[in-house]
Amino acid sequence: MTRKKVREHLFKLLFLLDFYPKTELDDQVSTYLSDIGNDADAAEESQERLEKVREELKQKFYAVAEHLEEIDRKIEEKSNGWSLKRLAKADITALRLAIYEIQYDEDVPAGVAVNEAVELAKLYGTDKSPAFVNGVLGSVVRDGAEE
Structure with a gap:
């Protein structure tokens, strides 16, 4: 597999x-x-x-x-004031997985996590999902690089 x-x-x-x-x-x-x-x-x-x-x-x-609470806080922080209740479930799930990989899984490079999340958003989300997921994760990655 x-x-x-x-x-x-x-x-x-x-x-x-x-x-x-x-x-x-x-x-x-x-x-x-x-x-x-x-x-x-x-x-x-x-x-x-x-x-x-x-x-x-x-x-x-x-x-x-x-790590769900921390991940969800990061999503809300980076989604420009949108609460999780207003976001599509597929988008939230793709973001949760990618943020986990970026912040906690040393085996997955950040670029791979972002690319794969965008692909999942294309497959399971709306037409706007890939751009939204990419934007949120780009901000997460930039923050991580600054730390």
């Missing part, structure tokens, strides 16, 4: 954060992860590789969830 496909699965998992109470997230994550490997994209993957992907997704999902 490609890194791009793994990131897309993580995006879909993170999308759950806005639709389920915290008490149900463990069950939702388990259900989602158990379904990975049942699609055509994963048909050629070994069970060992699929298990590694599932574990990586679970670890990253909970890592993002752990």
Whole structure:
């Protein structure tokens, strides 16, 4: 499974954060992860590789969830006064994933995180989503470079 496909699965998992109470997230994550490997994209993957992907997704999902308040504050700060309630859920999810990668995941270069978030916004967001996501993340990256 490609890194791009793994990131897309993580995006879909993170999308759950806005639709389920915290008490149900463990069950939702388990259900989602158990379904990975049942699609055509994963048909050629070994069970060992699929298990590694599932574990990586679970670890990253909970890592993002752990930093969610900080990440959401950063989104609101950089989205020019727009509250999360006014933003499209797909945009929020792409931003959460990218900001997590930029600020907390040393294995993902900032440029890759931004590019992949813009691609997710193109795929799942509105026509304006890619530019919005790119603008917010550009500001986050600039702030990080200044620190």
